[in-house]
Structure formats: C-alpha cells, structure tokens
Amino acid sequence: xxxxxxxxxxxxxxxxxxxxxxxxxxxxxxxxxxxxxxxxxxxxxxxxxxxxxxxxxxxxxxxxxxxxxxxxxxxxxxxxxxxxxxxxxxxxxxxxxxxxxxxxxxxxxx
Amino acid sequence: xxxxxxxxxxxxxxxxxxxxxxxxxxxxxxxxxxxxxxxxxxxxxxxxxxxxxxxxxxxxxxxxxxxxxxxxxxxxxxxxxxxxxxxxxxxxxxxxxxxxxxxxxxxxxxxxxxx
Numbered sequence: 001x002x003x004x005x006x007x008x009x010x011x012x013x014x015x016x017x018x019x020x021x022x023x024x025x026x027x028x029x030x031x032x033x034x035x036x037x038x039x040x041x042x043x044x045x046x047x048x049x050x051x052x053x054x055x056x057x058x059x060x061x062x063x064x065x066x067x068x069x070x071x072x073x074x075x076x077x078x079x080x081x082x083x084x085x086x087x088x089x090x091x092x093x094x095x096x097x098x099x100x101x102x103x104x105x106x107x108x109x110x
Numbered sequence: 111x112x113x114x115x116x117x118x119x120x121x122x123x124x125x126x127x128x129x130x131x132x133x134x135x136x137x138x139x140x141x142x143x144x145x146x147x148x149x150x151x152x153x154x155x156x157x158x159x160x161x162x163x164x165x166x167x168x169x170x171x172x173x174x175x176x177x178x179x180x181x182x183x184x185x186x187x188x189x190x191x192x193x194x195x196x197x198x199x200x201x202x203x204x205x206x207x208x209x210x211x212x213x214x215x216x217x218x219x220x221x222x223x224x225x
Contacts, residue, residue, distance in 0.1 A: 002169075030210045031210050042218050043200075044216075045215065048213060087153065095210045096141070096158065096166070098143075098155070100145075100153040102152035
C-alpha cells in the first residue's frame with residue numbers, strides 16, 4: 001500500500017520562508033509531485049521530482065531524497081495569495097497512478 | 111487551460127438513485143482519471159483510463175463504474191448512490207505521451223450531495 005504523510009496545518013508570515021515536508025512509503029516510485037489548491041478550486045501543478053536534489057522554479061523549490069522517502073516544498077517571499085492547501089503526491093503503478101497525501105493547509109498572515 | 115469540462119458542476123440526488131458524472135476533454139489525451147476529495151482524506155483515486163475501453167481501478171472503486179467509449183469522454187457512474195458518496199469529484203487528464211513527468215491537470219470539480 002501507499003502511505004504519504006504531511007503536516008495538516010502551517011502558519012507563516014508574509015515575506016517569510018516556509019518549508020512543507022512530505023514523507024512517503026510506497027510500493028514502486030516513479031516520481032513525486034507537488035500541487036497547490038485554493039479553497040473551492042481545482043489543484044494546480046507546482047513541481048515534479050524524480051531524482052535526488054533540489055528543483056527551483058521562481059519562488060518555489062522542491063527537494064527529494066529517494067533513499068529517505070522524503071520531500072519538501074520551499075516557498076520564499078511568502079505572499080497572502082500563497083494561502084492554500086499544498087498536496088504531495090507520489091506516482092506509482094508503472095507511472096499510471098498518482099496517490100495524494102491529505103494536504104497541508106498553509107495560512108499566510110500579515 | 112487543459113480543455114477539461116466536468117458536468118454537472120453541482121448535483122443533489124437521493125439515496126439509491128443512479129448518477130452519472132461526465133468528463134469531457136478537447137485535446138485528445140490518452141490518460142483520464144476520476145478522484146474524489148473529502149476532508150481528512152485528500153484526493154483519492156476512483157478509476158482511471160489509459161485509452162478507449164481501457165480502464166483500471168483505483169483505491170476507492172467500490173460502488174463506482176466507469177466507461178470510455180471515445181477518447182474525449184470519461185463517464186463515472188454511481189449505480190445506486192449512498193450518503194457516503196457525497197463528495198467533490200475531480201476529473202483529471204495527463205498530458206504528454208505517458209512520460210513520468212507529465213503532470214495531471216484537473217477539471218473544476220463536481221459537487222455531489224446524496225440525501
């Protein structure tokens with residue numbers, strides 16, 4: 001089976017940096033995705049990692065350690081609009097199935 | 111915009127009635143998915159399709175069936191709706207030619223309430 005863990009909630013200050021962690025135990029691994037979901041909206045794709053290391057994309061970066069079953073999403077220069085749920089998802093099943101964690105609700109405060 | 115349309119956007123139905131949700135795409139993607147999203151559970155895969163008439167089960171497939179008779183449409187059917195199937199249902203498509211780094215793109219969701 002698949003097990004993906006993320007903190008339920010986090011709070012951070014506008015302009016700061018926040019790191020959202022994700023640990024996973026899966027049978028088979030074809031990569032890890034991060035999605036952002038604002039309340040009442042569909043999830044939108046942020047990043048993909050399959051090799052160990054850091055992928056940077058503007059204010060957002062994502063890190064992966066396959067040996068540790070661990071990833072994090074780093075958000076810099078936080079803005080109020082970054083208040084959303086952040087979903088970690090692991091690709092398995094020969095690359096056909098994307099299994100999601102329960103998401104981390106991030107609240108950005110002034 | 112990945113060209114995904116879900117219908118209906120909202121539906122209220124009674125326990126025991128059949129319900130069909132439709133996902134329509136305009137860009138000829140091979141892979142299509144149905145997820146449900148519930149508080150405390152996140153997004154859970156119901157069924158997915160990897161081509162016309164080719165489907166497979168996800169982790170919460172009991173009580174649901176799917177059909178894909180043409181590339182652009184993927185239908186999710188609740189044969190006899192139950193209150194536990196009250197949820198938000200998302201359809202997703204996968205871009206690219208089955209490469210692992212192809213992300214899923216989601217439709218706007220269908221909010222289903224079973225009374």
